[in-house]
Amino acid sequence: MSDTFTLDGREIPFEPGQTIMQAALAAGVYIPRLCYHPEFKPHGSCKLCTVKVNGRHTASCTYKAAPGLQVESNTEELNTERRTLVQMLFVEGNHFCPSCEKSGDCQLQATAYELGMMSPHFDHFFPDRPVDASHPDLLLEFNRCILCSLCVRASRDVDRKNVFALAGRGIHSHLIVNAASGRLADTNVALEDKAVQVCPVGVILKKRRGFAVPIGQRTYDAAPISGHVQGSASLTEE
Amino acid sequence: MSFNLETAENPEKLRRVAIDPVSRVEGHGKVTILLDDQNKVHQVRLHIVEFRGFERFIQGRPYWEVPVMVQRLCGICPVSHHLAAAKALDRVLGVRKLTPTAEKMRRLMHYGQMLQSHALHFFHLSSPDLLFGFDSDVARRNIVGVAEKYPETARKGILLRKFGQEVIRHTAGKRVHGTGAIPGGVNKALTVAERDELLKDIYHIVAWSREAVHLARELHTSNPALYNSFGIFRSNMMSIVGNNGDLDFYHGNLRARDDNGGIIFDGVDYQGYNNILEEEVKSWSYMKFPYIKSLGKDQGWYKVGPLARVQNCNQIPTPLAEAERREFVDYAGGTPMHAPLAFHWTRMIEVLHAAEVIKDLLHDDDILGSELMTEGVRQQEGVGVIEAPRGTLFHHYQVDENDLITMCNLIVSTTNNNQAMNEAVRHVARRYLHGKEITEGLLNHIEVAIRAFDPCLSCATHALGKMPLEVELLDAEGLPLDRLAKNGDGRFCASLGLAD
Ligand code: SF4
Numbered sequence: 001m002s003d004t005f006t007l008d009g010r011e012i013p014f015e016p017g018q019t020i021m022q023a024a025l026a027a028g029v030y031i032p033r034l035c036y037h038p039e040f041k042p043h044g045s046c047k048l049c050t051v052k053v054n055g056r057h058t059a060s061c062t063y064k065a066a067p068g069l070q071v072e073s074n075t076e077e078l079n080t081e082r083r084t085l086v087q088m089l090f091v092e093g094n095h096f097c098p099s100c101e102k103s104g105d106c107q108l109q110a111t112a113y114e115l116g117m118m119s120p121h122f123d124h125f126f127p128d129r130p131v132d133a134s135h136p137d138l139l140l141e142f143n144r145c146i147l148c149s150l151c152v153r154a155s156r157d158v159d160r161k162n163v164f165a166l167a168g169r170g171i172h173s174h175l176i177v178n179a180a181s182g183r184l185a186d187t188n189v190a191l192e193d194k195a196v197q198v199c200p201v202g203v204i205l206k207k208r209r210g211f212a213v214p215i216g217q218r219t220y221d222a223a224p225i226s227g228h229v230q231g232s233a234s235l236t237e238e
Numbered sequence: 239m240s241f242n243l244e245t246a247e248n249p250e251k252l253r254r255v256a257i258d259p260v261s262r263v264e265g266h267g268k269v270t271i272l273l274d275d276q277n278k279v280h281q282v283r284l285h286i287v288e289f290r291g292f293e294r295f296i297q298g299r300p301y302w303e304v305p306v307m308v309q310r311l312c313g314i315c316p317v318s319h320h321l322a323a324a325k326a327l328d329r330v331l332g333v334r335k336l337t338p339t340a341e342k343m344r345r346l347m348h349y350g351q352m353l354q355s356h357a358l359h360f361f362h363l364s365s366p367d368l369l370f371g372f373d374s375d376v377a378r379r380n381i382v383g384v385a386e387k388y389p390e391t392a393r394k395g396i397l398l399r400k401f402g403q404e405v406i407r408h409t410a411g412k413r414v415h416g417t418g419a420i421p422g423g424v425n426k427a428l429t430v431a432e433r434d435e436l437l438k439d440i441y442h443i444v445a446w447s448r449e450a451v452h453l454a455r456e457l458h459t460s461n462p463a464l465y466n467s468f469g470i471f472r473s474n475m476m477s478i479v480g481n482n483g484d485l486d487f488y489h490g491n492l493r494a495r496d497d498n499g500g501i502i503f504d505g506v507d508y509q510g511y512n513n514i515l516e517e518e519v520k521s522w523s524y525m526k527f528p529y530i531k532s533l534g535k536d537q538g539w540y541k542v543g544p545l546a547r548v549q550n551c552n553q554i555p556t557p558l559a560e561a562e563r564r565e566f567v568d569y570a571g572g573t574p575m576h577a578p579l580a581f582h583w584t585r586m587i588e589v590l591h592a593a594e595v596i597k598d599l600l601h602d603d604d605i606l607g608s609e610l611m612t613e614g615v616r617q618q619e620g621v622g623v624i625e626a627p628r629g630t631l632f633h634h635y636q637v638d639e640n641d642l643i644t645m646c647n648l649i650v651s652t653t654n655n656n657q658a659m660n661e662a663v664r665h666v667a668r669r670y671l672h673g674k675e676i677t678e679g680l681l682n683h684i685e686v687a688i689r690a691f692d693p694c695l696s697c698a699t700h701a702l703g704k705m706p707l708e709v710e711l712l713d714a715e716g717l718p719l720d721r722l723a724k725n726g727d728g729r730f731c732a733s734l735g736l737a738d
């Protein structure tokens with residue numbers, strides 16, 4: 001008999017060492033998230049997964065489950081805060097869904113729909129970073145990076161390559177490519193790399209594939225992101 | 239070069255009237271008229287602010303994004319840009335011939351677009367003027383008024399448009415901002431269920447399209463004094479024509495005729511469009527003025543769109559529309575018809591043709607096929623041309639070895655008609671406004687002339703026939719003496735400040 005905690009009034013069993021996020025996922029309960037991926041060490045940076053544990057805000061992807069915890073997640077208050085976080089991500093980058101090839105497969109867009117975001121609310125920053133198209137098969141569209149560091153973790157921990165890194169601090173953080181030239185073509189990145197599969201938004205893209213999947217057959221056309229709780233499928237499948 | 243009424247002798251002595259939509263979005267139009275003390279017209283100019291920024295904006299973007307991105311260019315016919323861009327990029331991929339499924343899906347999308355756009359412009363925007371009169375009661379001169387007085391006409395017009403939008407949804411995935419065409423082919427075919435859903439209605443659609451031609455013909459032939467002369471000017475005409483000189487909206491070679499119908503050029507591969515066309519810049523207009531190089535600026539301008547296409551082709555390859563074309567040609571008396579209001583009649587002939595083509599495509603099993611893409615040998619450059627609802631549309635791109643766009647040049651239908659629309663507006667101003675006290679009804683005559691061409695003006699989409707206008711009477715120093723405003727709801731206020 002495993003231990004349990006309470007999530008929005010529901011008893012959730014957990015294994016020792018599991019985080020609230022992991023236990024919720026195993027029980028099929030959706031908690032919004034962007035920087036967490038079941039295959040990687042949590043990063044705890046996007047704060048979208050913030051829940052209230054015994055009345056206090058905390059990131060559920062890093063907080064260890066414990067017996068008897070009272071956890072709130074799907075509340076008006078928390079979802080409003082999450083919506084604001086997503087709105088800020090939208091205006092910091094260039095996320096023009098109608099003309100973005102990741103539309104329908106993008107976790108940022110799907111999360112915005114899930115949270116009922118109707119408009120970006122804030123003024124757009126309109127960053128203007130040039131794309132890196134140097135690699136014959138991959139394109140980097142830096143203006144869409146949400147700094148989740150998944151590609152950094154995947155490249156370092158799985159591919160053992162360190163192709164990507166986050167540089168700068170605070171509002172100046174940005175994605176860089178680890179090559180003297182700064183160009184993707186001058187790294188040893190390969191199409192099969194985990195780092196290439198993992199971007200939740202439309203930064204790391206296989207070239208010449210955009211829009212090949214018709215509207216109606218994309219990841220989130222049939223079911224919203226909360227319907228993909230097991231998560232890893234939507235994160236890794238093409 | 240200056241055309242009659244394009245530039246006044248001594249403009250500083252004249253009053254200025256500006257017809258200016260209130261909303262300042264891309265692609266809006268404005269007419270300025272200079273009047274003297276006796277309200278005599280000295281200068282008339284139609285200025286259209288084109289969204290040129292796009293050609294720069296798209297540079298540095300990956301080529302496969304372009305057919306989706308370009309749909310932001312126009313709220314009325316995004317599908318035209320979508321397809322013209324896809325065609326240009328087919329060439330960049332070295333693809334000259336699509337799979338039958340891909341070509342037919344794109345055609346289906348395009349003819350659906352033709353149907354919805356033409357229906358919108360005829361029924362929603364133009365029929366109120368044509369049915370009630372150009373200076374009829376402004377409160378009734380709109381689609382709501384048409385629905386009250388002619389409920390069946392309005393209902394069928396609305397359903398024709400809806401059907402066109404459904405065709406787009408099934409071929410592009412969405413009514414607006416779809417993704418169906420991709421460089422080298424399409425991303426989907428129709429499912430049997432989608433085809434059957436469209437088939438269910440297509441026979442009504444053909445029948446109603448036929449009624450629409452008859453309505454437009456009736457309006458024209460019952461008032462020849464007005465319809466044959468309103469805003470008339472003579473000009474060359476240009477379009478693409480398909481195999482054997484067929485009317486074809488999706489693909490063909492360029493053909494131009496002079497004002498008597500004589501061929502200027504024919505069978506020209508549009509990849510070389512810049513060998514035969516040139517664009518002139520004029521200081522007073524943001525929009526360029528294209529002309530046929532061999533004829534020069536003064537003689538080489540032309541008109542495009544339904545009136546040009548229906549008279550440029552040898553025949554229409556569907557029987558009902560062909561019968562209507564013959565009737566139109568007979569009415570014109572064996573010489574080209576140049577009257578702008580004849581755009582409406584020919585526009586409805588095209589609606590009928592589009593409906594017939596859609597019907598045939600829905601009966602063709604290729605649209606259910608699974609071969610969607612073709613590959614070729616990569617090139618650096620490509621031109622895509624289609625006949626958009628408003629006329630010939632050119633997209634031209636260069637793409638570097640990293641797959642990014644390095645050059646984009648567009649000639650949109652409205653640009654092709656720039657000189658022609660200016661001529662029509664000048665004719666109407668001279669004939670109807672000259673020496674008169676300006677009223678809303680008189681100014682609407684100007685709008686009627688512009689609407690005959692059905693330009694890609696955002697104001698036309700936004701207000702659906704209730705184009706908000708600002709009319710300023712300025713003194714010689716350019717200071718406002720008076721202002722008339724027509725609100726978005728069609729109300730006309732004579733006093734200053736009400737439009738703010
Ligand atoms: S590129 Fe994608 S995966 Fe990498 S940090 Fe940015 S958003 Fe995350």
Ligand code: FES
Nearest residue numbers: 044046047049061
């Ligand atoms: S998913 Fe927990 S902080 Fe991002």
